[in-house]
Amino acid sequence: MELTELETFLKAAGDGSRLKILQQLTSGPVCVCDLTPLVGLTQPAVSQHLKRLKDAGIVTGEKRGRWTFWSLDQLHPLHDIMVGLLSRVPAPGRTVADLEAAGEKGCCGV
Amino acid sequence: MELTELETFLKAAGDGSRLKILQQLTSGPVCVCDLTPLVGLTQPAVSQHLKRLKDAGIVTGEKRGRWTFWSLDQLHPLHDIMVGLLSRVPAPGRTVADLEAAGEKGCCGV
DNA sequence: ATATCATATAAGCATTGACTTATGCATCTG
DNA sequence: CAGATGCATAAGTCAATGCTTATATGATAT
Numbered sequence: 001m002e003l004t005e006l007e008t009f010l011k012a013a014g015d016g017s018r019l020k021i022l023q024q025l026t027s028g029p030v031c032v033c034d035l036t037p038l039v040g041l042t043q044p045a046v047s048q049h050l051k052r053l054k055d056a057g058i059v060t061g062e063k064r065g066r067w068t069f070w071s072l073d074q075l076h077p078l079h080d081i082m083v084g085l086l087s088r089v090p091a092p093g094r095t096v097a098d099l100e101a102a103g104e105k106g107c108c109g110v
Numbered sequence: 111m112e113l114t115e116l117e118t119f120l121k122a123a124g125d126g127s128r129l130k131i132l133q134q135l136t137s138g139p140v141c142v143c144d145l146t147p148l149v150g151l152t153q154p155a156v157s158q159h160l161k162r163l164k165d166a167g168i169v170t171g172e173k174r175g176r177w178t179f180w181s182l183d184q185l186h187p188l189h190d191i192m193v194g195l196l197s198r199v200p201a202p203g204r205t206v207a208d209l210e211a212a213g214e215k216g217c218c219g220v
Numbered sequence: 221a222t223a224t225c226a227t228a229t230a231a232g233c234a235t236t237g238a239c240t241t242a243t244g245c246a247t248c249t250g
Numbered sequence: 251c252a253g254a255t256g257c258a259t260a261a262g263t264c265a266a267t268g269c270t271t272a273t274a275t276g277a278t279a280t
Contacts, residue, residue: 001198003133007126014120015268019113032227045269047228052267066226066277077198081191088111088187107226125238142257155239157258162237176247176256217256 001077009078012056013085017041018049022072023086024096025059029069033107034096058082067108111187119188122166123195127151128159132182133196134206135169139179143217144206168192177218 013019017039024030024038035046050070053059060073072079100106123129127149134140134148145156160180163169170183182189210216 003126003129003199003202006195006199007124007129010120010124010129014117014124016113016117017268019117019120023113033225041268042270043227044229044271048268051228063227063277068227078195081195085116085188085191089113089116092113127238143255151238152240153257154241154259158238161258173246173257178257 006078008056009058009076012052012058013082015049015052017045018053019086019089020092021046021049021053021070022058022082023089023092025070025072026083026086027095027097029062029071030096031067031069031106031108033067035070038092038094038096069108116188118166119168119186122162122168123192125159127155128163129196129199130202131156131159131163131180132168132192133199133202135180135182136193136196137205137207139172139181140206141177141179141216141218143177145180148202148204148206 013022020039021035024035032043032046032050035050036043039046039049041049050059050061054061057073057076058079059070061068061070063069072082076082096106123132130149131145134145142153142156142160145160146153149156149159151159160169160171164171167183167186168189169180171178171180173179182192186192206216
């Protein structure tokens with residue numbers, strides 16, 4: 001692995017909002033509209049973060065109907081390390097699962 | 111470990127010049143004047159990178175005479191992970207050891 | 221077909237970041 | 251002591267980043 005590749009990975013992961021997104025993705029695929037309330041940003045902001053993560057090869061997006069479901073890309077050479085790092089951080093206040101448990105149905109109804 | 115702490119770590123490590131510095135530090139303490147030719151920047155630039163790394167708790171500097179010797183801080187909670195990441199990257203073209211082997215004595219004469 | 225919904229992209233703006241040169245401050249050396 | 255050396259800090263510049271609002275695209279629903 002080249003130094004610039006490691007740099008790209010670290011730069012992409014080194015952002016609070018993106019870390020929140022990645023943390024949520026460790027629980028499985030999520031669509032943008034479910035991530036938006038989680039990170040407290042507008043939808044375009046979340047999409048841009050996802051693009052950054054995608055360009056770094058950390059996540060992949062699968063279009064299904066109207067929605068794009070984002071997941072951690074398990075093929076990334078540092079995937080396991082990323083998951084390991086995220087596991088050290090306490091779960092966020094409100095995960096997508098929490099929102100659903102509270103009756104606040106996710107936008108994509110999954 | 112809090113999310114912001116992880117973010118600080120990733121931001122500090124997510125820079126090519128700083129990665130080169132960290133890579134060199136895995137071989138032991140080095141002074142600024144030896145790092146400067148290695149990263150190809152001016153001395154103030156290197157000092158500023160070191161400050162950034164120090165503020166993140168990744169490195170420590172020990173003043174000895176005229177020189178400051180910088181090392182990886184083994185007390186950092188992510189020290190081992192950092193070393194693991196750096197080990198994935200091929201060694202730079204010219205390490206401090208190489209410079210010395212070529213007869214180019216380090217500035218601090220160590 | 222028309223409207224709606226989920227998402228992506230574009231443009232603009234404020235902030236941060238990474239450098240440079242210039243300078244200050246210790247510490248050694250002659 | 252005077253000068254040189256190693257390093258840190260200050261100030262200024264330019265590019266990159268993270269947001270916003272506005273808009274385009276494409277799929278679904280009516």
